[in-house]
Each structure stands twice: as C-alpha cells, then as structure tokens.
Amino acid sequence: SSRQNQQILAVEEVVENKDAIESANFGKISEFESENKVSSRQNQENLKVSENLPLPHSPLPPLPIWKDELYLEFHRGCYTTRADQKRQNRRCEELLYQAELLSSISTICTGAVYPKSELETAWKQVLFNQFHDILPGSAIAQVYVDANLAFAEADRTCREIMAKSLEAIAAQISLPSPPQPDAQPILIFNPLNWLRSEVVAVPIPDSAAETWQIYDCSGQRLATQISRVDRPEPQFTLLFLVNNLPAVGYRVFWLCRAEAETLENSLPPTQKLLQIDLAQVTNNLTPKLAVCQETHFETERKVLENEFIRATVDCETGNLSSIWDKVNHREVLNTFGGDRLQAFSDSGQYWDAWNIDPNYQKHQLPSPLLKDISWVEQGEVRQSLRVTRQIGKSMFCQDYIVDIGSPLLKIKTVVDWQETHVLIKTAFGLNQSANFATCEIPCGTIDRPTQPQTAAEKAKWEVPILRWVDISNDGFGVSLLNDCKYGCDFQPNQLRLTLLRGSTWPDELADIGIHEFTYAVYPHSGNWQNAGTVRRGYELNLPSLVQVFPQLGENCHKTLPTVGKFLDLSADNLVLMAFKQSEDDANFWIVRCYESEGKQAVLELDGDLGLAIVRPVDLLEKSANSPQKSDDGRSLKISPWKIVSLAVNRYCTIQQTVKS
Structure with missing residues (x-):
C-alpha cells in the first residue's frame, strides 16, 4: 500500500511538471506569435516606404542572357535506349492525331457519336508512358511489360476509331458507275493539311495468282505493280501512285480483277515490267521477283x-x-x-x-x-x-x-x-x-x-x-x-x-x-x-491511309464527292496539330496548328466542312488574347513559331446563331 501511494504521488508530480512545461511553452509560442505579428507589420510599413524611395543614380548591371537550349551534359543515351518505346510512342502520338481528326470529320459529316471517353483513355495511357524512366528507356524490365500493354491498348483503340470513322465517311460518298460490276471502291485519305502525291499499297483480296488493276473515277487505268509484304505476315499488295491528294482529304479509286491474258495484250510495254515467279512464291517466304526482258x-x-x-x-x-x-x-x-x-x-x-x-x-x-x-x-x-x-x-x-x-x-x-x-x-x-x-x-x-x-x-x-x-x-x-x-x-x-x-x-x-x-x-x-x-x-x-470497301449500296442521300478536301489552312508554313471536339462544349471544334518556318503566316480556313473561327483559345481551350480574326471568321495572322488554338464551328451554324 505504501508503494502504491508513492507511485501515485510520482505520477501526479509528472503530470504537474508536464502541465507546467506546456503552459510555459504556450506562453513562449504566444509571445513569439505576438512578436511575429509586430515584425510583420513593421516589414509591411518598411515595404511601403521602400516603394517611394528614388531609383539609384547608376543603373544596375544587366542580368546575363542565355540564348540557347538548356542542354543536359548527361543522359545522352536516353535518346536511343529502349528503341521499342520510342517507336511505340511516336506511333501512338500519330494514331491519336489521326483518330481525333477522322472521328471529328465523321461526327460533323455523318452525325456519328464522337468517341470522347475512348480517346481520353488512350491519351492518358500514352502520356503516362512518357514519364521517366519509361520513355527514356532507363527503367527496370517489369515496367516495360506494363508499358507495352498500355501502348498496345491505345494503338488498338485508335485503329478501331479510325476504321469506323473512315467507313462512316466512305458511306457518304456518291460513287460513279464502276468500270466493272464487281469492282471495289478504295478510299485513299491524306491526314496532313497539304496537297501530296505518293505511292500507296492496296491489299489484294485473294492471292498474287490473280491480276488486278486500279482505275480512277474518270475511268483511267493507272500504272500498278505487285508487291509482297512479309511482316507481320505474308501479304500481297498492289502499288500505284496517287497524285494530288487533297489536304485533309481523299480520293476514290476502283480495284478491279482482270484476266491476265487480256491485261497482257492491252498494257503498254512498261506495264509488263514485273511478274511474280509463282514457284518461288510457293517455296520461299521472301520470293525474288522475276524481271521481264523489257526492263531497261x-x-x-x-x-x-x-x-x-x-x-x-x-x-x-x-x-x-x-x-x-x-x-x-x-x-x-x-x-x-x-x-x-x-x-x-x-x-x-x-x-x-x-x-x-x-x-x-x-x-x-x-x-x-x-x-x-x-x-x-x-x-x-x-x-x-x-x-x-x-x-x-x-x-x-x-x-x-x-x-x-x-x-x-x-x-x-x-x-x-x-x-x-x-x-x-x-x-x-x-x-x-x-x-x-x-x-x-x-x-x-x-x-x-x-x-x-x-x-x-x-x-x-x-x-x-x-x-x-x-x-x-x-x-x-x-x-x-x-x-x-x-x-x-x-x-x-x-x-x-x-x-x-x-x-x-x-x-x-x-x-x-x-x-x-x-x-x-x-x-x-x-x-x-x-x-x-x-x-x-x-x-x-504519316503515310496516307488506304481503306478498301465493298460496294456501298445506292447513292441516294449521299452528299460527299469522289474527291474531297475537308480542311486546308491555306499556308505552306502552317502544320495542323489537332482537330478535335471541344472538351467543354460539343457544339464547337478545336483547330490547333503551329508556324513551322520562322515566318509570318496567314491562316485561312478552307474545305468542305465549311469551318469558321469563333474565337482564339489557349491550350486549356479557354478564351485567349490573340490577333483579331477577319470579319468573316475565315482568316487569322500568325506570328513566326507561334502555336495557335482556335475554337471553330461550321459557317452555316455560326450564321444561324447570329440571326437568332
């Protein structure tokens, strides 16, 4: 009992000491806060006085100017290490641009639902993989197992969106009579905002044993060449040159099957240049192509x-x-x-x-x-x-x-x-x-x-x-x-x-x-x-996109021509970076571009979509101060190297809004 009383007294003494310490500390804290408030008021008063002081008689020395890149003298290997990540990142960025572009056009022209949530998910997957140490290539192996899955999913999402959008656009094209009853229309789409010409490869539906021809919509047969692609799996394609493919636009061609003997007798000598050695095709996964005697x-x-x-x-x-x-x-x-x-x-x-x-x-x-x-x-x-x-x-x-x-x-x-x-x-x-x-x-x-x-x-x-x-x-x-x-x-x-x-x-x-x-x-x-x-x-x-479609039915209610130009910025030194639906208002669209040559440019919206500028916006798509657009909303002056984002809408929609 005596020991218990001593323990109780000891505990009470500790508690009293603790309370005394806390009380003393609280007093010090209060005193410090009080002094700090006084000091703060004095600083504010001093600051007000200093604002009224005259400037020094001699100018201050100028700060040094660094007019160059902030080059890091280490990590030069990160430009190259894990080359697969660099390739997948580049591809996914290109696919996202094209998926946004095509789905926007499809929504405007056909009323299709804009895949906003799918695109947002794909963007987040790609952007997450741009974090270090993923994209630089300096992470552990397990990181890339996950990164590759994300890249693959974003890739698949974009390709599905692009295929659906191209199909919806093609369904609105009014086609002329085909050169043959079983001819298949081919849509060649240019995702870039300038006129271009290039060789494209059209998959041949069956095998190289058949002979195929390409016709344009005026009925002219084009020079073609059979080619073989071995990756990811063997496939024969038909090569031909597409001339003058419109800016963010398309041309329609016809893929036709023909009898080899008929074609051999009707083609000029230069068209007989290439033939496939079918024995080599059968026995060799990478066949050599036999050259005829006409070759020069x-x-x-x-x-x-x-x-x-x-x-x-x-x-x-x-x-x-x-x-x-x-x-x-x-x-x-x-x-x-x-x-x-x-x-x-x-x-x-x-x-x-x-x-x-x-x-x-x-x-x-x-x-x-x-x-x-x-x-x-x-x-x-x-x-x-x-x-x-x-x-x-x-x-x-x-x-x-x-x-x-x-x-x-x-x-x-x-x-x-x-x-x-x-x-x-x-x-x-x-x-x-x-x-x-x-x-x-x-x-x-x-x-x-x-x-x-x-x-x-x-x-x-x-x-x-x-x-x-x-x-x-x-x-x-x-x-x-x-x-x-x-x-x-x-x-x-x-x-x-x-x-x-x-x-x-x-x-x-x-x-x-x-x-x-x-x-x-x-x-x-x-x-x-x-x-x-x-x-x-x-x-x-960004090569042109090739899509082969079956016959698309009757032409009633189809409004698109066989050659179309959806969006042209009308300046050689402007590059389209994005055409997408606005994040905050589905009634508006965002056009983003940049000046690429260090010269002034005049942006003029042109194309079958009939777009006009509503207002300049920033990267968050909020209204931004920028050079004034023209009265008709079609043009805008852009300074050298400037990145410009614009909220746009169809011109007819803007006119209806103004009238109402």
Missing part, C-alpha cells in the same frame, strides 16, 4: 533510279557509293559514301542505360560483314534493293527504296539485335560543307554548330532531334529524315543518326530483339524551308 534497268550495277535521284550501292560493302541528284545535277555524297553502319564499344559511362561513353569514338569495332545483296522489286512504280549485313551476332536487313514521283531514298530497316555495350550509327558523308546543322524540335527548329568552339558547344557531341536534321549551304542541302530515331551528331560535311544501343543495366535485355525503323535521304535545292523538309518529315511518319 542494269540490275548488275545495283542502281536504283527514278526521275529525281539515281542511287548506287557498293556490291562489296552494301554502303551507298553515290546518290546523284538529277534535278540539281550534282553528287550528294562524298567519297566516304552513305548509310555506312558504324559500330562502337559503349561502356555506358556511369549509368549504363542513361549515358553514352564520351570516348566511344576511340573504340570503333570492325565494319559490318556483307551477307547478301538482292533485288526485291524492280518495277515501274517502285524499286527496292535488299542489303543484309552482320555486326557481331546481329543481322541488319535493309531495303533501299525508290518510288516513282518521290525525291526520297528510303532505307527500311529490320534488325535482329543481339549486342551488349555496343552503339550503332549510320553515317552519310556529304559533298558539301556547312557551319551549322538545323534540327527539328517540337513545333520548331534549332541551329547547332558543326564546328563547336566553346566548352558548351563541344559538350553537344550527341544531340536530340525529332523527325529530321538538315545541312544546307550555297543553294543546296541534304535532309536526313527518320520515323522513330532521336539521337544524332554531325560534322561540317557529315550527318550521323544513332540507331541502337546495348545497355545492360537496369535491364540486362533492354534492346535485345527485333527492331523496325525507316530513315530517308532527301537532297534538295535551297534551304530546308524552300525544300519543304518539315512536310517531308511528316509524310514519312
């Missing part, structure tokens, strides 16, 4: 040629030994040649996936081993030469492609990559010299020196680009385009594109496996602005 191509010289360029391939190395510009009458490459694959030992500096070894160029590996050179196609529409080379345990299969009507030499590449701590670049030695290279960046360009002088310039031995890099001087230039590569370097007379790396940490199998990508050489007169390099870069990344 000297196949043993390994020369690809069209009306713009003549490219020669070195039969000992597989490199390009010459690209002759037939328009400007000059050689593009110097004696170094082009598409020279260069391998380097790359230890990854401090962080393997993030960094490239600064001394990688001192550790160049042996040149690739040429395994095979063979013709894939030698037709009137397309020529394609396949070069297979080996680097270490890895195989590079590259198709040099020249299409009729195109000034580009495309290099379509499939790689089975099995290397670790190896860096691969493709190099092009140019028959000219320039003090700087122009690189595309999002919604603009940047000039970077080819002969660095300062420490900051010398640190930029690997730089990021978007769709292209260009060297131009003395009225001539060369652009190197790509469809999913970002790392690059250059010298006064050389361009190099970084293709692959072999990092092993934090993912030991980061880039091991199959890779597919395309890059292209574009020789041109003038500078990149005169040559339309921005457009060529977009065209490589």
Whole structure:
C-alpha cells in the first residue's frame, strides 16, 4: 500500500511538471506569435516606404542572357535506349492525331457519336508512358511489360476509331458507275493539311495468282505493280501512285480483277515490267521477283533510279557509293559514301542505360560483314534493293527504296539485335560543307554548330532531334529524315543518326530483339524551308491511309464527292496539330496548328466542312488574347513559331446563331 501511494504521488508530480512545461511553452509560442505579428507589420510599413524611395543614380548591371537550349551534359543515351518505346510512342502520338481528326470529320459529316471517353483513355495511357524512366528507356524490365500493354491498348483503340470513322465517311460518298460490276471502291485519305502525291499499297483480296488493276473515277487505268509484304505476315499488295491528294482529304479509286491474258495484250510495254515467279512464291517466304526482258534497268550495277535521284550501292560493302541528284545535277555524297553502319564499344559511362561513353569514338569495332545483296522489286512504280549485313551476332536487313514521283531514298530497316555495350550509327558523308546543322524540335527548329568552339558547344557531341536534321549551304542541302530515331551528331560535311544501343543495366535485355525503323535521304535545292523538309518529315511518319470497301449500296442521300478536301489552312508554313471536339462544349471544334518556318503566316480556313473561327483559345481551350480574326471568321495572322488554338464551328451554324 505504501508503494502504491508513492507511485501515485510520482505520477501526479509528472503530470504537474508536464502541465507546467506546456503552459510555459504556450506562453513562449504566444509571445513569439505576438512578436511575429509586430515584425510583420513593421516589414509591411518598411515595404511601403521602400516603394517611394528614388531609383539609384547608376543603373544596375544587366542580368546575363542565355540564348540557347538548356542542354543536359548527361543522359545522352536516353535518346536511343529502349528503341521499342520510342517507336511505340511516336506511333501512338500519330494514331491519336489521326483518330481525333477522322472521328471529328465523321461526327460533323455523318452525325456519328464522337468517341470522347475512348480517346481520353488512350491519351492518358500514352502520356503516362512518357514519364521517366519509361520513355527514356532507363527503367527496370517489369515496367516495360506494363508499358507495352498500355501502348498496345491505345494503338488498338485508335485503329478501331479510325476504321469506323473512315467507313462512316466512305458511306457518304456518291460513287460513279464502276468500270466493272464487281469492282471495289478504295478510299485513299491524306491526314496532313497539304496537297501530296505518293505511292500507296492496296491489299489484294485473294492471292498474287490473280491480276488486278486500279482505275480512277474518270475511268483511267493507272500504272500498278505487285508487291509482297512479309511482316507481320505474308501479304500481297498492289502499288500505284496517287497524285494530288487533297489536304485533309481523299480520293476514290476502283480495284478491279482482270484476266491476265487480256491485261497482257492491252498494257503498254512498261506495264509488263514485273511478274511474280509463282514457284518461288510457293517455296520461299521472301520470293525474288522475276524481271521481264523489257526492263531497261542494269540490275548488275545495283542502281536504283527514278526521275529525281539515281542511287548506287557498293556490291562489296552494301554502303551507298553515290546518290546523284538529277534535278540539281550534282553528287550528294562524298567519297566516304552513305548509310555506312558504324559500330562502337559503349561502356555506358556511369549509368549504363542513361549515358553514352564520351570516348566511344576511340573504340570503333570492325565494319559490318556483307551477307547478301538482292533485288526485291524492280518495277515501274517502285524499286527496292535488299542489303543484309552482320555486326557481331546481329543481322541488319535493309531495303533501299525508290518510288516513282518521290525525291526520297528510303532505307527500311529490320534488325535482329543481339549486342551488349555496343552503339550503332549510320553515317552519310556529304559533298558539301556547312557551319551549322538545323534540327527539328517540337513545333520548331534549332541551329547547332558543326564546328563547336566553346566548352558548351563541344559538350553537344550527341544531340536530340525529332523527325529530321538538315545541312544546307550555297543553294543546296541534304535532309536526313527518320520515323522513330532521336539521337544524332554531325560534322561540317557529315550527318550521323544513332540507331541502337546495348545497355545492360537496369535491364540486362533492354534492346535485345527485333527492331523496325525507316530513315530517308532527301537532297534538295535551297534551304530546308524552300525544300519543304518539315512536310517531308511528316509524310514519312504519316503515310496516307488506304481503306478498301465493298460496294456501298445506292447513292441516294449521299452528299460527299469522289474527291474531297475537308480542311486546308491555306499556308505552306502552317502544320495542323489537332482537330478535335471541344472538351467543354460539343457544339464547337478545336483547330490547333503551329508556324513551322520562322515566318509570318496567314491562316485561312478552307474545305468542305465549311469551318469558321469563333474565337482564339489557349491550350486549356479557354478564351485567349490573340490577333483579331477577319470579319468573316475565315482568316487569322500568325506570328513566326507561334502555336495557335482556335475554337471553330461550321459557317452555316455560326450564321444561324447570329440571326437568332
């Protein structure tokens, strides 16, 4: 009992001490708060006084100005590591643009429901994957299992939206009489906001044993060529040139089956150029195409040629030994040649996936081993030469492609990559010299020196680009385009594109496996602005869409013509970035574009949708201060490099609103 009383007294003493401490602390806190309030009032009074003080007699020294990019001198490897993520990201961004574009047109023209929630989900999936360390390629392996699922789902969603939208648009086209009763209409759609011409590939419904023809809607038969695509699975296609495809528009053609004998007797000699060796088709998954006696191509010289360029391939190395510009009458490459694959030992500096070894160029590996050179196609529409080379345990299969009507030499590449701590670049030695290279960046360009002088310039031995890099001087230039590569370097007379790396940490199998990508050489007169390099870069990344439909029934109540132009911005230097439904009001649409050449532009809305500007908006689609639109709402002046978003509506809807 005595011990219990002592414990109770001890507890009471502790409680009393605690209360005393808390009381003292509360007093100190109150005192501090009181002093702080007084200090705050004094500061406010001092601030009011300081506002009335006269300015100093001598001006303050100006702050330094940094007029250049904020270049990070580490993590240069992130432009290239996990190339599959870069490719999927580029593809999904392009698909989202096209899905929004087509669904908007479909909703306006056909009354279809705009897939807002599906698009929002797909956007969030893609944007989440742009977080570091996912898109830079510096995450652990499990991250990419999840990222690939998200990319695949976004890809599937966009393609489904695009297919439904194209079908709805096609159903509104009033078709002329077909050249044959069983002819199938083909819709070729251009997702870009300028007139373009290009070779397209139409899937052949049955097999290559049949002969197929393409007619335009005036009944004219077009030059065609049978081609074979082996990935993702073997399929035959029919190639033909589509001329003057309207801005954000389409043309309709007819796919017809014909008897081979009838076609053979009716075609001019140049149309007999290509035939399929059916025995090779049966016995070989990658058949060679037999060339008839009429051909004028000297196949043993390994020369690809069209009306713009003549490219020669070195039969000992597989490199390009010459690209002759037939328009400007000059050689593009110097004696170094082009598409020279260069391998380097790359230890990854401090962080393997993030960094490239600064001394990688001192550790160049042996040149690739040429395994095979063979013709894939030698037709009137397309020529394609396949070069297979080996680097270490890895195989590079590259198709040099020249299409009729195109000034580009495309290099379509499939790689089975099995290397670790190896860096691969493709190099092009140019028959000219320039003090700087122009690189595309999002919604603009940047000039970077080819002969660095300062420490900051010398640190930029690997730089990021978007769709292209260009060297131009003395009225001539060369652009190197790509469809999913970002790392690059250059010298006064050389361009190099970084293709692959072999990092092993934090993912030991980061880039091991199959890779597919395309890059292209574009020789041109003038500078990149005169040559339309921005457009060529977009065209490589966004080919025209091809959709084959069955007969679409009677033409009653169909309002669209066989050639249509939905949306034209009417300025060569404006690029459409988005055409979508407004987030807040389904009665309005958002047009977003940017000026791409550093010059003033005048936007004028044109096209079959009959759109007019309601008001400029910001990126959140709220009303924004901007140059005034014209009285009719069709035009707007845009400053150099400016990104502009506009709320638009159909002109007839606006007129009805004004009248009411």
